[in-house]
Amino acid sequence: xxxxxxxxxxxxxxxxxxxxxxxxxxxxxxxxxxxxxxxxxxxxxxxxxxxxxxxxxxxxxxxxxxxxxxxxxxxxxxxxxxxxxxxxxxxxxxxxxxxxxxxxxxxxxxxxxxxxxxxxxxxxxxxxxxxxxxxxxxxxxxxxxxxxxxxxxxxxxxxxxxxxxxxxxxxxxxxxxxxxxxxxxxxxxxxxxxxxxxxxxxxxxxxxxxxxxxxxxxxxxxxxxxxxxxxxx
Amino acid sequence: xxxxxxxxxxxxxxxxxxxxxxxxxxxxxxxxxxxxxxxxxxxxxxxxxxxxxxxxxxxxxxxxxxxxxxxxxxxxxxxxxxxxxxxxxxxxxxxxxxxxxxxxxxxxxxxxxxxxxxxxxxxxxxxxxxxxxxxxxxxxxxxxxxxxxxxxxxxxxxxxxxxxxxxxxxxxxxxxxxxxxxxxxxxxxxxxxxxxxxxxxxxxxxxxxxxxxxxxxxxxxxxxxxxxxxxxxxxxxxxxxxxxxxxxxxxxxxxxxxxxxxxxxxxxxxxxxxxxxxxxxxxxxxxxxxxxxxxxxxxxxxxxxxxxxxxxxxxxxxxxxxxxxxxxxxxxxxxxxxxxxxxxxxxxxxxxxxxxxxxxxxxxxxxxxxxxxxxxxxxxxxxxxxxxxxxxxxxxxxxxxxxxxxxxxxxxxxxxxxxxxxxxxxxxxxxxxxxxxxxxxxxxxxxxxxxxxxxxxxxxxxxxxxxxxxxxx
Numbered sequence: 001x002x003x004x005x006x007x008x009x010x011x012x013x014x015x016x017x018x019x020x021x022x023x024x025x026x027x028x029x030x031x032x033x034x035x036x037x038x039x040x041x042x043x044x045x046x047x048x049x050x051x052x053x054x055x056x057x058x059x060x061x062x063x064x065x066x067x068x069x070x071x072x073x074x075x076x077x078x079x080x081x082x083x084x085x086x087x088x089x090x091x092x093x094x095x096x097x098x099x100x101x102x103x104x105x106x107x108x109x110x111x112x113x114x115x116x117x118x119x120x121x122x123x124x125x126x127x128x129x130x131x132x133x134x135x136x137x138x139x140x141x142x143x144x145x146x147x148x149x150x151x152x153x154x155x156x157x158x159x160x161x162x163x164x165x166x167x168x169x170x171x172x173x174x175x176x177x178x179x180x181x182x183x184x185x186x187x188x189x190x191x192x193x194x195x196x197x198x199x200x201x202x203x204x205x206x207x208x209x210x211x212x213x214x215x216x217x218x219x220x221x222x223x224x225x226x227x228x229x230x231x232x233x
Numbered sequence: 234x235x236x237x238x239x240x241x242x243x244x245x246x247x248x249x250x251x252x253x254x255x256x257x258x259x260x261x262x263x264x265x266x267x268x269x270x271x272x273x274x275x276x277x278x279x280x281x282x283x284x285x286x287x288x289x290x291x292x293x294x295x296x297x298x299x300x301x302x303x304x305x306x307x308x309x310x311x312x313x314x315x316x317x318x319x320x321x322x323x324x325x326x327x328x329x330x331x332x333x334x335x336x337x338x339x340x341x342x343x344x345x346x347x348x349x350x351x352x353x354x355x356x357x358x359x360x361x362x363x364x365x366x367x368x369x370x371x372x373x374x375x376x377x378x379x380x381x382x383x384x385x386x387x388x389x390x391x392x393x394x395x396x397x398x399x400x401x402x403x404x405x406x407x408x409x410x411x412x413x414x415x416x417x418x419x420x421x422x423x424x425x426x427x428x429x430x431x432x433x434x435x436x437x438x439x440x441x442x443x444x445x446x447x448x449x450x451x452x453x454x455x456x457x458x459x460x461x462x463x464x465x466x467x468x469x470x471x472x473x474x475x476x477x478x479x480x481x482x483x484x485x486x487x488x489x490x491x492x493x494x495x496x497x498x499x500x501x502x503x504x505x506x507x508x509x510x511x512x513x514x515x516x517x518x519x520x521x522x523x524x525x526x527x528x529x530x531x532x533x534x535x536x537x538x539x540x541x542x543x544x545x546x547x548x549x550x551x552x553x554x555x556x557x558x559x560x561x562x563x564x565x566x567x568x569x570x571x572x573x574x575x576x577x578x579x580x581x582x583x584x585x586x587x588x589x590x591x592x593x594x595x596x597x598x599x600x601x602x603x604x605x606x607x608x609x610x611x612x613x614x615x616x617x618x619x620x621x622x623x624x625x626x627x628x629x630x631x632x633x634x635x636x637x638x639x640x641x642x643x644x645x646x647x648x649x650x651x652x653x654x655x656x657x658x659x660x661x662x663x664x665x666x667x668x669x670x671x672x673x674x675x676x677x678x679x680x681x682x683x684x685x686x687x688x689x690x691x692x693x694x695x696x697x698x699x700x701x702x703x704x705x706x
Contacts, residue, residue: 011562018569026577030584039667039696149688185584189255203255210248216241217348218568222561224341225547 012215019211027181032174035060037152040070040145040169045159047082047133048141054090054130054161055168058154062180064122066173067129068111070145078140079103082133084114090128090161103133103142111171118175130158145169242331242344246324249351253320253360256583261312261361261590262526266616267448267632268292268363269311272301273620276309281440283633284625290441291633293448294363296395296433312361312620319360322369327351329372330533333379334540337501345540349571350533354578359526367396368530371403375505378407387422391429398446401430402515406508447638449519451631454641456522464516467523480574484535487542487571494541502537509534543567590617592691596664596699597621599687604662611660613647618664627658634658655679659702662686667696 036057044053067086073079079102086097097116106112119125133141146157148166156163176184186200196202270283271292279285281299283292292298301311301318308314327347334343350356359365374390377383390407394400404426412418437444456463462470475481495502512530521527547564555563593614600610600622608625612618615628629651631638636657640650655663656678663683683700690696 007558011558011565014562015565015569018566019572022569022573022576023580025573026580029577030580033585033588038690150690181584197255206248206252206255210245210252213241213244213248217245217344218565219561220238220241221341221344221348221568222564224344225544225564226551226557226561228339228341228544 008219012219015215015218016211019214023211024178027178027185030176030181032061032176032184034068034171034173036068036171037147037150037155037167037169038171039150040147042146042148042166043072043143044146044157044168046136046138046141046143047131048136048138049134050160052130052132052160053144053168054085054128054158055170056090056126056128056154056156056158056163057152057170057172058124058126059119059122059172059174060124061174061176061184062120062123063118063175063177064127064172065118065175066113066115068113068171068173069129069131070111070169071106071131072143072145073103073106078137079106080133080135080141082131082136082142084129084131086114086116086127086129088128089126090130090158092128096127106142111169113173120177122174126154128158130161245348246328246351249327250320250324253323253357254317256579257320257357257360258313258316260316260582260586261617262358262587263589263593263614263616264524264526264632265315265362266312266620268294268298269301269315270620271295271298272305272311275299275302276305283619287625288441289633289635290437290443290446291448293398293446294367294396295437295446296392297363297366300366315361319362319365322365323351323356326365326369326372326533329369329376330537333372333376333501334537336380339499339544342499342537342540342544345543345568346533346536348568349536349539349575352572352575352579353532353536354575354582355525355529355532357579357582359529360582362526363396364526364529367393367400368533370396371400371508371530372533374403375407375508378504379501383419383422384425387426388429391426391433394430395433398444398449399512399515402511403508404430406511407504410504410507447635448632449521450635451638451641452521452524453519454631454638456520457643458522458641458645458647459643460646461522463520464523464527465520468513468517468528470523471528478574480570483570484539484574487546488535488538489542490545491538491541491543494545495538499541502534502541505537506534539571543571588691589614592689592697593617594621596689596697599689600624600662600664600699603687608661609658610662610664611651611655611658612664613651613666624662627654627660629654652676652679655683661702663700663702665698665700667698 045051047053082101082103084099084101085095087095099114101112131142131144136142146166146168150167152167155167157166157168158164186203189203190198190200267283271281274283274285275281275298282288301315304314305311327350330350331343331347334340334346356365356368370389370393374386374393377386377389386407390400390404394404434444455461476485495506509531516527543564546567547560550560550563594617597618598621600618601624604610604624606624609627610618610622610624611627611629613629615626615633619626626633628634629637629647631641631650634654637650637654640653682702684703685698686701687699688696
């Protein structure tokens with residue numbers, strides 16, 4: 001192999017690495033929108049004493065890391081601690097995650113977010129969260145925004161562990177790794193497409209081919225710049 | 234050597250075309266669906282109208298609607314067809330930039346400009362609309378003009394002005410440029426241009442009662458509203474936003490260097506630059522509201538300036554003691570740095586589809602299935618819902634009924650225009666976003682006259698309700 005060819009191969013390799021870094025950075029900057037029920041025109045029962053209000057949902061994506069609930073706080077002077085529980089289903093005896101909230105710090109009208117370590121295998125997994133506040137008295141407790149007409153696939157609001165019509169107003173958030181994002185993008189692209197267009201391998205092949213041809217095109221540009229310079233001089 | 238270069242260019246063009254179709258082929262914005270409905274009605278034999286029996290020019294792109302109707306005879310999925318046309322136009326537009334520069338002996342500039350153009354997020358956000366096709370026609374016309382094919386240039390640029398009326402700006406620009414730079418007047422191309430456009434606009438006048446699209450008044454009125462930003466101010470906002478991203482900053486710096494080069498030495502780009510400047514001024518003076526697709530026609534001139542900037546920078550480096558192989562390596566890395574924000578924008582465009590698309594389509598299809606064929610529907614954004622509903626539409630943003638547009642003023646909101654349109658036209662069904670017409674006493678008339686019949690949500694942020702009229706408001 002001549003020195004010149006070796007140089008060009010090295011240059012192409014360097015550019016390919018740079019392009020892969022650029023592609024990875026581009027994918028890393030992508031984010032998925034929150035998922036849940038955006039509207040709650042009614043209010044749930046008060047979260048007080050033995051009454052607890054919850055929501056079942058099926059996570060559409062991997063990396064569940066945050067749940068936001070829209071609640072109406074109790075009067076500051078009467079506010080008590082609220083406990084948030086996250087489980088796989090209402091019958092489960094073990095919490096996946098629990099948090100205590102001092103509701104005096106909660107701003108009215110704003111959604112309150114519970115954040116935890118991303119659950120990598122959350123896609124397609126059923127979850128159940130509920131709020132309880134044993135120390136609160138009826139009339140001085142929080143309520144959760146709720147929509148009795150909302151329909152959510154794989155979801156339902158719960159009152160004292162029993163499903164009720166509609167859904168709470170809530171949003172779930174997902175933190176996807178690079179490979180999750182690529183997989184999600186490929187899944188979307190293959191959806192409903194026939195033959196070769198319905199296989200992820202086709203799109204991976206297409207991307208690889210694009211990067212290689214782009215590398216060759218960059219080489220042509222670099223050469224053309226030098227040629228233009230020589231002609232100009 | 235030349236054959237190999239052409240093969241690489243063709244391969245990259247083909248891969249870009251296929252990639253863009255597969256990545257963006259199923260996306261879309263709301264406004265282009267108005268044009269699709271004109272094409273659909275033409276195909277269905279209802280005439281060149283939006284609402285059957287109502288001759289109003291509510292599309293900015295009448296020729297594009299006719300083109301879609303023609304192609305729709307072969308492929309009836311107009312939204313996807315239009316996305317494919319956008320991708321094809323983008324790649325062809327890149328090819329015209331490449332050839333224009335290459336034929337002038339500046340191959341590198343053309344290649345860089347073509348590459349940046351084909352991946353520009355500002356072009357990609359217009360997919361589905363007529364913009365890519367329109368820009369491609371203008372670049373084709375400028376290329377033909379540069380090759381002294383004046384009759385061809387006149388024909389192609391007339392087509393551009395038939396696709397969008399602001400295409401007239403490029404004809405005027407080129408006419409002035411020609412008078413300043415070359416004489417005498419080429420009468421044959423001038424007559425062809427004037428004849429085609431005269432016939433077209435007189436035809437529109439006869440058919441619709443005015444050659445000016447109602448959308449122009451609507452977008453101007455929208456631009457005055459307190460919640461809107463006008464084109465010129467929006468442009469400054471965009472520069473501010475992009476200047477925070479260092480790699481876009483690099484684009485900006487190189488474009489300034491390129492501008493100096495074009496003005497001093499490479500003046501075959503002057504017609505493109507002059508058109509871009511006049512286009513910018515026209516849109517700023519018109520005061521239309523800031524929509525992303527209005528900025529797309531600025532892209533060709535911008536990428537050309539960046540490309541000239543890259544060439545100027547490497548030329549400057551070549552005068553130093555930097556060895557040529559290192560200069561090659563540097564040029565490649567510089568181009569990758571320039572491509573980085575564009576690739577990120579392309580990924581974003583493919584990743585995030587318009588959240589309205591799915592929910593609006595569901596609403597339109599529901600209306601088509603559950604309302605009488607003669608029913609009228611009132612809605613803020615008429616595009617997607619109207620396309621799938623196949624009902625008489627009343628738009629609260631003034632795009633369909635020009636009278637509604639007059640209610641869009643600096644002191645009103647879309648709720649005011651909706652209230653006026655509902656009480657005036659009394660649509661049988663009304664589609665409203667969550668929170669519109671709250672239970673305030675001044676809205677009692679609405680709640681007396683209309684009752685909710687169905688809710689739609691997309692599990693993200695959008696919640697919409699269809700209301701049916703139970704009595705006259």
